[in-house]
Amino acid sequence: MRIGILTSGGDAPGLNAVIRAAVLKGQTLNGQEFVGFKNGWKGVIEEDLIPLGRHEVRGISKQGGTILGTSRTNPFEGNGGPDRIREVMARNEIESIIVIGGEGTLAAAKRLSDEGLPLVGVPKTIDNDISATDYTFGFDTAVQIATDSMDRLRTTGDSHGRCMIAEVMGRHVGWIALHSGMAAGAHAILIPEQKTSMDQIIEWVTSAHDRGRAPLIVVSEGFELDTMDDPHHERGLDAFGRPRLGGIGEKLAPVIEERTGIETRATTLGHIQRGGTPTSYDRVLATRLGMAVLDLALDKQWGQMVALHGTDIVTVGFEEALGNLKTVPQARYDEARILFG
Structure with missing residues (x-):
């Protein structure tokens, strides 16, 4: 054969x-x-x-x-x-x-x-x-790369007292954000399955900052605020006519900085999550x-x-x-949410 x-x-x-x-x-x-x-x-x-x-x-x-x-x-x-x-x-x-x-x-x-x-x-x-x-x-590797990257972001965030945002892959589901965010001890995890208000995000950031921490936020590329109808995209369409997602971290950063007074920086990990050993x-x-x-x-x-x-x-x-994406269950998100802020 x-x-x-x-x-x-x-x-x-x-x-x-x-x-x-x-x-x-x-x-x-x-x-x-x-x-x-x-x-x-x-x-x-x-x-x-x-x-x-x-x-x-x-x-x-x-x-x-x-x-x-x-x-x-x-x-x-x-x-x-x-x-x-x-x-x-x-x-x-x-x-x-x-x-x-x-x-x-x-x-x-x-x-x-x-x-x-x-x-x-x-x-x-x-x-x-x-x-x-x-x-x-491939999932475990992507999570490990994202976690390692967030560990590095935390050290520079701590040094400057900044709020750091790590944007990870996840068009429709937030598994990478959930696992890497929990592993890295993120103060907020924002995923496509859970629309969240800016007020809530500000509350988590402020809570962490008031305890003397440099806030760390992980966000999936497909996350939407509760005021949004579609995921943020500014890069046109791919070969299948789907929006090229990315940039939600950069959209959130200036709002967080303006409302909290905490210097905020966003990093998009992008395709680095796919590469390497x-x-x-x-x-x-x-x-x-x-x-x-x-x-x-x-x-x-x-x-x-x-x-x-x-x-x-x-x-x-x-x-x-086919036809039934495996999304993050509510119970798994609620479990992680206890650790936010």
């Missing part, structure tokens, strides 16, 4: 560990051949592929990003579609494809699987917002998912993907990952 592998959508620390695990297990136990499609679905449509053997995956589990490259190409646009993908697979004697990606990638994979293509999947997103799995690889947790999780998804391909469980439930790797259908 010759198996193709692709990574699609935003990159995440741990992608290479998934690739390595599938290839090593397949070659060691069954003598499978593997090829990698370059730049996601674009590589499938353009028939741009490379061999994947032990040499190609040697030592890559500790590397961030993806050795295959990625893109946000829609496999149904342009010269794509199920017939084109069947043609490419047949010409290269590929019997199945392992698809590693987020909700958009998995939605495309489900549609193609419904058309009869032999696809299996691995969920991927640093936002941890896929409902079918308890955790996704995966944490040990993400390497292990990604490796387990990579080995498990190979079994799905060998057993011809098309339209299925692997997921983490508790500490177990389980099998679920593509449809379970």
